[in-house]
Amino acid sequence: MKKLLIATIIGALSSTMLLAATDAAAQGTSTTAKKPAKPAPKHRIIKRKANPAKEAKVDAVPEGSEHWSCAEGMQFELKGDMARDQIVTVHWANKNYNLPRQSTTTGADRFHDAATGLDLVVIPTKAMLFSDKDSSRLADECKTAAMQQGAMAPTQANALNPANRAAPASGAAGQ
Numbered sequence: 001m002k003k004l005l006i007a008t009i010i011g012a013l014s015s016t017m018l019l020a021a022t023d024a025a026a027q028g029t030s031t032t033a034k035k036p037a038k039p040a041p042k043h044r045i046i047k048r049k050a051n052p053a054k055e056a057k058v059d060a061v062p063e064g065s066e067h068w069s070c071a072e073g074m075q076f077e078l079k080g081d082m083a084r085d086q087i088v089t090v091h092w093a094n095k096n097y098n099l100p101r102q103s104t105t106t107g108a109d110r111f112h113d114a115a116t117g118l119d120l121v122v123i124p125t126k127a128m129l130f131s132d133k134d135s136s137r138l139a140d141e142c143k144t145a146a147m148q149q150g151a152m153a154p155t156q157a158n159a160l161n162p163a164n165r166a167a168p169a170s171g172a173a174g175q
Contacts, residue, residue: 059091062089065091090129
């Protein structure tokens with residue numbers, strides 16, 4: 001009998017609770033006490049100063065550099081004398097890269113910086129720009145204005161070749 005009485009009380013209480021929850025849901029309130037809602041704060045616009053570390057770095061084109069036009073509209077600027085300098089500066093993708101000369105067995109001039117992965121290879125008829133980081137050719141068929149007119153690239157091999165040297169001016173010999 002005690003069990004039946006306890007079951008009846010529990011049933012009555014749970015149905016009362018269920019009715020209260022249903023009524024509260026219909027009215028849009030809950031059975032638990034709520035704090036009054038605060039008004040939504042007005043949005044402030046915070047103007048932040050520009051962070052130069054996060055902005056893309058843009059290097060100026062070096063003074064006295066020579067323009068190289070490449071296939072597919074690519075281009076770069078080169079500062080330095082490839083015939084004698086051990087380091088040339090290449091301005092590519094708004095950045096300056098100092099590329100040290102690398103020795104080759106083919107006679108091509110190669111300037112490569114392992115830190116950035118930029119690799120410039122110049123043969124007598126054209127220059128090519130590579131990236132070691134993803135093994136891609138960045139620019140091909142690159143030529144100066146003089147090379148587009150038929151001149152050879154100003155490479156070290158061409159400077160050493162006696163056939164490519166300029167003949168002395170008349171009157172200079174015999175003095």
